[in-house]
Amino acid sequence: MLALQLLVDGIINGCVLGTISISFTLIYSTTRMFHVAHAGVFTLGAYFVWTFVQAGVPGPVAVVLGVACCMAVGAAIQRYFYQPLAARNATPLVVMIASLGLLAIIENGIAAVYSQNVLTFSEWWGKAVVPVGGLPITGAQILSVVMGLGAYAFLRVLSQRTLLGRKIRAVASNPFLAEIAQVKPKLVYIWVYAIGSMIVCLPSALIAAEFGLRPYNGLLYLINASIAMIASGLGSITGAFVVSILLAVLQNLSLLIVPSQWSIGVTFILFILLMLFRPRGLFAPAR
Amino acid sequence: MDFFLSYIILAEIYILLALSTNLLVGITGIFSVSQAAVFGVGAYVCSSLTLNEGWPFGVALLAAIVCCVVINVLLSLPSLRVSGDYFIVTSFGIQFLCTAVFENWSSATGGTSGLPGIPTPQIFGLHTEEPAYFVWMSTFALIIGCLCFQLVLRSPFGRLLGAIREDEIAVAAIGRNVLRGKINAAALSGAYSGVAGSLYGAFLSFIDPSSFDMQASILLVSMVVVGGARTMAGSIIGPAFLIGLPQLLAFVNISSSIAGPLRQLVYGVLLVVFMLFRPSGLAGKRL
């Protein structure tokens, strides 16, 4: 019974992790830029929503406003941060260090303004328990699944059915050719950052509602999400989502034998093993 | 006077760390964000051997160096197999994992409350409790460290590391062994961290995980970047400046709860500004 509960919890956590992972995969697979500061945007999302709620805005509206703010932040990061770096012919190492710096600015900026203490939402209905098939499922968990599947479906439709999605795929496969074909890669990159940042606001707000807001937690979530992305073989949104669920299930089941403070170790050892034996990802053909 | 001497000693310890980070990140181009973790391993190994086992400082120092060399080589092994962006994830993961070990392996590390009462070393019958004596020891270590660094930079080994940073494929194409070069760089960098960690524990006589966390790793990268990568002068100027900075901030009247985040915020700003406008730092070479 405990195992079953952990399994179900794992799948549900996987939906949250998966949402972060696909938002990051969208950015990474298009721009090939390991956007470390995405962890900062993630953290920022929850603080936006919290601030709007404190100002008296009703919850759902606050979430929509938070999403919009994140979108603006993401677009601004690409336009006013990465593009100037690219214009200066910065090497990947330089861009990476700059991105790490931006993350430090966002996180510590938040800590300076909102303090390092854990903040909570005063009203949160997510803890209410709804028994589903004998298992106590909370409102937050139902919301997680809805959010995860919704974000996944949104990105699939965006990428397969829309003009923007076609442009994104063109730029991802060959920015140079895409430019010749009158697709403006710079503009597409801005859109990709905006959409990725927009999506990541949702899991951020949900995690904050459940566990409170902390300024320095983003990176840990981002690393888990990028482990799922890499393990899936990079670039595929479906792969990243599925592996996220798999990873979260393994993490949860490991709680049966390993105390929770070591779960980062479990994830990490899984990752190292994978890198040693399947360095091209789970879904890549073996070579 | 003691205040000034402690500044000198701390700066000297961080210069050794900056040399260690410079070797790996600046010269060899392996972007490691887990150097503070290796520093921590050195500090914990040496401190607990002198504190709990009563080992003489010199022997414990050697043990710490050996541990750091081994750990750093093991940690950099993934970078030999996976490249660039994958290694970032590994490196972040290693940092989180080591922090988890420092915080949770209480019997050896004292957990979050740290290890108090680390004995100060006795050299030629002189107790180095007095900063005035300790400073001789740390200065001696620093001179040896700088000398070795300079010898390495000018040797075929240093040239090989620079070539690895520029183009690994070209290095293999002219018959050099990339793998061995990277392992050697990691080992040497680990040795520096081992010395720095041992001195750090012995000087402060107290260590806790907060000195070796992600923020500390970011600080180390900032030191190298601000001073300037790929040169010894850079690795001296960076720490000398950044270790002085908190002392300056202490004169500004701000509450201690936001002093920490504010300090880290400044490091983040420095990272971004230097990467945007002067990637070679104050006294470094093109990164």
Add this chain to the structure above:
Amino acid sequence: MAYVVVDGISVRFGGLQALDSCSFSIKEGEITCLVGPNGAGKTTIFNAVTGFLKPDAGTVRFRDRLITGLKPQAIVRAGIARTFQNLRLFTEMSVLDNLMLALPEQFGEEPLTAIFRPIRTQKLGRERGRVAERALAETGLTARAHDLVRNLSYGEQKMLSIARVLATGADLLLLDEPASGLDAEALDGAMALLRRLQAEGKTLLVVEHNTRVVQRIADTVMFLHQGRLLAQGSPDEITRDPHLTEIYFGGVLG
């Protein structure tokens, strides 16, 4: 005796058959030119011979020694070195350092020897430096020895890439388009250099598009098409074959 024997090499990239059981041999002391339309698999042959790519099938023998599966650095030590189309020079280093890096058997390439035997490292380094200077003189770059590579002209960089394979001491040199992008004067210099290298006993395998260059330097021409060796013969034989000309120029013009 066959110097290099490539036997049935096949390489697949996803759905693309880059090399399709390609076989050929190279005679010692000759300049062999590898020609063919774009995408024929010329660079893939280079990658397979020098160990940058593990072929799906087939073997490469060099001086009767099986070298398939060896790491690139081991193949350089066995005596085969290559250049790259995009040169891959170390642009942040001096010209001389680029060559010093390529010299075999270096003392002080380990941290312990570099730190504990500094005098010997310096002394042997200077001695090795003379070998590098010979490669510089050969390619006419002596005056630029201490300049950063990124400040060199394209033609000079191209010469440096050849000097660098010379410095490795390899006997078989694989040159990827050594003449492309050079002006008339530099082109003559490059061709004279290749001839001189041949006279010194090196064996050369050269990828080249410029048919005029091929005519003037090649002892043997190998024509590659769609991953297969279509023909092998003297430059005259190859250029006179109307079928090959059609493939070659048809590919370019049509």
